[in-house]
Amino acid sequence: EDLQTAFHNDPGSWKPPKERTMTRRIEGGLQVLVLASAAVLASLWPTGDPSASAEAVAQETAPAPAPAAESGSAPRGRVAYRLYCASCHGSTAEGDGPVAQYLKDRPTDLTKLAGKHGGTFPTEQVRAAIDGRESVVVPEHGPRDMPVWGLSFQDPAKDTNQEAEAQQKIADLIAFLESVQKK
Structure with missing residues (x-):
């Protein structure tokens, strides 16, 4: 009867023993989570001199330069x-792909x-033409109809420096193109 009275007088105050233990575990886990989050935030909080120049701050937060691409892989x-x-x-790299007929020139x-x-493969010229950010004009496409692959190989949704990945894809394309040269 005491349990029923306690339950009826304040329905939210009484819980079975198992449920009370679970609630305590959850509350304890939440406390640990809050403390851990506070510790992480404290470690990230800037502690430098507030009068530091904007240039110093910019140097601190600037992304690291991208490492150079490794040598290209013809299979990739x-x-x-x-x-x-x-x-x-075209599939044989001879300029005869299915879209070729719609371009200004072949x-x-x-x-x-x-x-x-x-007889020398023009590696740097090919790199610049594929990358496209140096505004190399490809006569067959008129004023740069060829995609700017240096940008296209990067995903703007990613918050990382993807320059090394883009340069690696370009190096791989160059290795493949060098491998299909006719003597």
């Missing part, structure tokens, strides 16, 4: 070529790049 480049280039330049036959440069 072949995959990237099929995804990004074959629609215009895309470059990418198998003859070394031949057009005295």
Whole structure:
């Protein structure tokens, strides 16, 4: 009868023993979570001199420069070529892709790049043309109809420096293109 009276007088005050134990565990877990969160925030809180120059702050928070791309991989480049280039330049890189007919001029036959440069593959020129951020004009496309892959290879939704990844894809494409040169 005492339990019933206690329950009826204040319905929220009485809980079975198992439920009280669970509530205490949850409350204890929440306290630990709050304390841990406070510790993390405290470690991230700026402690530097408030009179520090804006330049010093900018240097502290500037992203680290991207590391240079490792040497390119022709097999990875072949995959990237099929995804990004074959629609215009064709599956054999000869400038005869299914989209080629809709362009101002036929895309470059990418198998003859070394031949057009005295037998030497023009690595830096190809890098600049693929990257596109240096505004290299590709005559076949008019005023830069070829995508700016240096930007396209990066995901703006990611809050990271993706320059190394973009340069690696470009290096892989270059390795593949160098591997398909006709003698």
